[in-house]
Amino acid sequence: xxxxxxxxxxxxxxxxxxxxxxxxxxxxxxxxxxxxxxxxxxxxxxxxxxxxxxxxxxxxxxxxxxxxxxxxxxxxxxxxxxxxxxxxxxxxxxxxxxxxxxxxxxxxxxxxxxxxxxxxxxxxxxxxxxxxxxxxxxxxxxxxxxxxxxxxxxxxxxxxxxxxxxxxxxxxxxxxxxxxxx
Amino acid sequence: xxxxxxxxxxxxxxxxxxxxxxxxxxxxxxxxxxxxxxxxxxxxxxxxxxxxxxxxxxxxxxxxxxxxxxxxxxxxxxxxxxxxxxxxxxxxxxxxxxxxxxxxxxxxxxxxxxxxxxxxxxxxxxxxxxxxxxxxxxxxxxxxxxxxxxxxxxxxxxxxxxxxxxxxxxxxxxxxxxxxxx
DNA sequence: TCTCCACGTGTCAATACTGACATGTGGAGA
DNA sequence: TCTCCACATGTCAGTATTGACACGTGGAGA
Numbered sequence: 001x002x003x004x005x006x007x008x009x010x011x012x013x014x015x016x017x018x019x020x021x022x023x024x025x026x027x028x029x030x031x032x033x034x035x036x037x038x039x040x041x042x043x044x045x046x047x048x049x050x051x052x053x054x055x056x057x058x059x060x061x062x063x064x065x066x067x068x069x070x071x072x073x074x075x076x077x078x079x080x081x082x083x084x085x086x087x088x089x090x091x092x093x094x095x096x097x098x099x100x101x102x103x104x105x106x107x108x109x110x111x112x113x114x115x116x117x118x119x120x121x122x123x124x125x126x127x128x129x130x131x132x133x134x135x136x137x138x139x140x141x142x143x144x145x146x147x148x149x150x151x152x153x154x155x156x157x158x159x160x161x162x163x164x165x166x167x168x169x170x171x172x173x174x175x176x177x178x179x180x181x182x
Numbered sequence: 183x184x185x186x187x188x189x190x191x192x193x194x195x196x197x198x199x200x201x202x203x204x205x206x207x208x209x210x211x212x213x214x215x216x217x218x219x220x221x222x223x224x225x226x227x228x229x230x231x232x233x234x235x236x237x238x239x240x241x242x243x244x245x246x247x248x249x250x251x252x253x254x255x256x257x258x259x260x261x262x263x264x265x266x267x268x269x270x271x272x273x274x275x276x277x278x279x280x281x282x283x284x285x286x287x288x289x290x291x292x293x294x295x296x297x298x299x300x301x302x303x304x305x306x307x308x309x310x311x312x313x314x315x316x317x318x319x320x321x322x323x324x325x326x327x328x329x330x331x332x333x334x335x336x337x338x339x340x341x342x343x344x345x346x347x348x349x350x351x352x353x354x355x356x357x358x359x360x361x362x363x364x
Numbered sequence: 365t366c367t368c369c370a371c372g373t374g375t376c377a378a379t380a381c382t383g384a385c386a387t388g389t390g391g392a393g394a
Numbered sequence: 395t396c397t398c399c400a401c402a403t404g405t406c407a408g409t410a411t412t413g414a415c416a417c418g419t420g421g422a423g424a
Contacts, residue, residue: 009286034276039405094267100210149282163334166333243372
């Protein structure tokens with residue numbers, strides 16, 4: 001369960017309210033890395049506060065509470081990030097699962113799915129590339145190296161795109177070698 | 183929740199027992215796509231059987247039951263694979279989360295983590311490459327296109343490797359521009 | 365023959381997570 | 395002034411998942 005570490009990490013970059021944290025999970029973070037809704041975030045913040053890893057830094061309008069990591073929390077985060085991942089690494093990705101199960105479809109159906117993947121990833125990659133080019137060079141700052149994540153997403157899409165094209169070529173080759181199978 | 187579809191997909195390639203399915207989740211499938219233990223697989227098989235999506239095809243030694251997909255099950259799987267992913271796509275990946283949170287570390291720590299990632303992915307990619315080259319050309323068969331998954335993993339590792347090297351270069355550039363920060 | 369281990373399936377309590385429901389507020393703009 | 399909406403936090407029942415525990419068996423090799 002990595003949610004507490006995700007929260008510590010986000011708060012280590014800068015203090016935020018539960019609401020802002022929820023928003024963060026709706027963006028790239030939730031899309032590529034780890035998703036969570038406010039119904040799990042708020043209770044988790046409470047637990048982290050109890051453990052002294054975060055603290056309420058400021059209470060604002062509409063009952064909002066801005067949390068910040070404590071020194072203890074920062075130590076915990078650092079220890080976690082610097083420790084090797086280990087086998088407990090949970091992975092859950094429906095997209096990837098679909099790719100693994102492609103073998104269960106007949107070639108015509110598999111081709112359709114692969115073509116959709118190729119088109120989709122090309123589109124997403126183009127979008128990210130444009131955002132990157134508009135943003136200019138990477139530079140450190142109060143927001144941290146947030147662009148690392150965007151670049152990661154871009155390379156991810158490019159890799160999947162390349163794979164889909166390769167897989168389509170494999171299908172072609174198999175069909176040529178064994179035409180009108182059955 | 184994609185577990186039922188994962189099971190249908192595995193059984194669509196060939197009939198298996200709950201035990202064999204469990205083993206499948208311990209391999210590449212569980213590593214990259216979706217993990218599940220036997221304690222969730224057995225009950226789920228029961229549910230799928232109740233719904234008529236799979237059936238016990240054979241009862242063997244030691245109380246083993248070999249399941250096969252029914253026609254209904256195959257239809258359900260096909261419908262799911264051919265339908266667009268949608269927004270409900272759950273993603274949970276501790277590795278990727280760690281990369282997103284790198285921004286929360288100071289440059290020296292971030293560098294250490296990135297170097298470990300670069301080394302690790304290079305190692306994994308080399309291993310997969312060797313397996314691929316020994317296996318020879320991709321061809322369809324009773325096992326389906328299982329090599330699609332391996333190639334996917336390989337390209338994934340290569341992409342992450344490239345990203346880590348790029349990120350390290352960004353750190354260097356930032357440090358040169360703003361040496362001995364603070 | 366005996367032992368060990370992979371094979372094979374299961375229960376159950378504790379925990380994690382989602383989705384539906386609930387409630388109130390500050391500020392922008394009509 | 396009024397309305398609307400994003401802001402902001404919360405509960406709770408139902409479901410999914412994990413980890414610990416449990417139990418029995420066939421076959422390979424000593």
